[in-house]
Amino acid sequence: MFGVHFLGDGKISIDEIPTPKPNGKNVVVKVTAAGICGTDRHPLLEEGQKTIPGHEIAGKIVEVDKPSWARVGDRVAINCHITCRACEHCLNGDLYFCNQLQVPGYEWDGGFAEYLLIPEDNCHPLLDDISYETGALIVDVLGTAFRAVKRAGLKPGDQVAVWGAGPIGFEAAAVATFLGARVAVFDMNPYRQEMAAKYNHPELILDPTDKDTEAKILDWTSGRGIEVGFECVGNEKAAHQALKMIKKRGILAIIGVSHSLTVDPWEMIQRELTIYASRNFNTHEFNEMVSMIRKGLWAEKVVTHRYPLKDAEKAFEVFLSENCGKIILTGSC
Numbered sequence: 001m002f003g004v005h006f007l008g009d010g011k012i013s014i015d016e017i018p019t020p021k022p023n024g025k026n027v028v029v030k031v032t033a034a035g036i037c038g039t040d041r042h043p044l045l046e047e048g049q050k051t052i053p054g055h056e057i058a059g060k061i062v063e064v065d066k067p068s069w070a071r072v073g074d075r076v077a078i079n080c081h082i083t084c085r086a087c088e089h090c091l092n093g094d095l096y097f098c099n100q101l102q103v104p105g106y107e108w109d110g111g112f113a114e115y116l117l118i119p120e121d122n123c124h125p126l127l128d129d130i131s132y133e134t135g136a137l138i139v140d141v142l143g144t145a146f147r148a149v150k151r152a153g154l155k156p157g158d159q160v161a162v163w164g165a166g167p168i169g170f171e172a173a174a175v176a177t178f179l180g181a182r183v184a185v186f187d188m189n190p191y192r193q194e195m196a197a198k199y200n201h202p203e204l205i206l207d208p209t210d211k212d213t214e215a216k217i218l219d220w221t222s223g224r225g226i227e228v229g230f231e232c233v234g235n236e237k238a239a240h241q242a243l244k245m246i247k248k249r250g251i252l253a254i255i256g257v258s259h260s261l262t263v264d265p266w267e268m269i270q271r272e273l274t275i276y277a278s279r280n281f282n283t284h285e286f287n288e289m290v291s292m293i294r295k296g297l298w299a300e301k302v303v304t305h306r307y308p309l310k311d312a313e314k315a316f317e318v319f320l321s322e323n324c325g326k327i328i329l330t331g332s333c
């Protein structure tokens with residue numbers, strides 16, 4: 001089979017590698033959709049990656065050895081947290097907290113290939129009306145955004161703002177809007193502003209570098225400030241901008257990955273602010289997302305580009321340009 005390798009410095013190769021064989025409860029999945037993730041940027045541009053990258057995967061089970069329940073032909077989305085399945089966190093469905101966590105694309109060969117070897121317990125069966133592509137969104141970009149928004153406990157009519165209209169921010173805005181919140185979106189990139197306008201229909205789309213954004217948000221919220229700011233960029237400036245605009249007892253939800261954020265505790269105390277960080281979805285929430293999609297959540301609108309595996313080079317070029325939403329590699333060469 002063919003699979004992608006990140007060579008570093010933004011270069012990739014498509015190599016012929018052995019097709020995996022099923023063993024025990026590990027099944028072989030033919031990959032039909034694999035999303036390119038924001039977290040792929042670092043290994044792609046910097047040091048490269050030894051394993052096959054790709055962790056936002058859906059496909060069809062094509063070979064099994066001694067499975068408990070998986071059958072050849074099952075359509076599945078892959079939970080990218082390979083874990084012990086026995087510890088407190090695994091039993092609670094918070095797989096990513098497991099001390100024995102392995103992730104396809106990092107410690108395990110991932111989904112930018114024609115086939116994937118994966119424990120059957122990591123396969124979420126897909127209902128017939130849920131596409132592979134939507135499955136690949138649920139297990140990563142939608143799942144991450146969904147949980148972060150759910151934890152905010154939004155009520156219909158709440159005014160919230162999302163920093164970053166990339167794939168995670170797009171899904172956060174979509175879920176918040178679906179739950180009845182009124183949404184403002186911040187992004188500098190005209191492509192992503194347009195994408196948000198076209199599908200998420202936020203009440204405001206703002207460029208965070210404009211001088212009068214704070215005044216606009218105050219005006220929009222009748223002087224109160226927003227209930228929740230969802231920071232989906234991974235940028236300290238965005239977090240600080242959000243903190244300024246959050247109302248008394250408001251919330252800052254951090255979803256974008258960064259490594260520095262200084263906050264003034266006194267400012268937080270005065271306004272009784274809450275800051276929380278959110279990482280990924282709980283396995284029990286898979287069906288909640290499926291149910292929202294069936295009721296009309298437009299999660300799949302985030303996909304703007306699709307490429308067969310043989311055109312992976314082009315796919316990563318577009319990915320790095322940021323003039324895109326979610327890019328899906330369709331798996332077959």
Ligand SMILES: [Zn+2]
Nearest residue numbers: 037039056140
């Ligand atoms: Zn991801």
Ligand SMILES: [Zn+2]
Nearest residue numbers: 084087090098
């Ligand atoms: Zn565990």
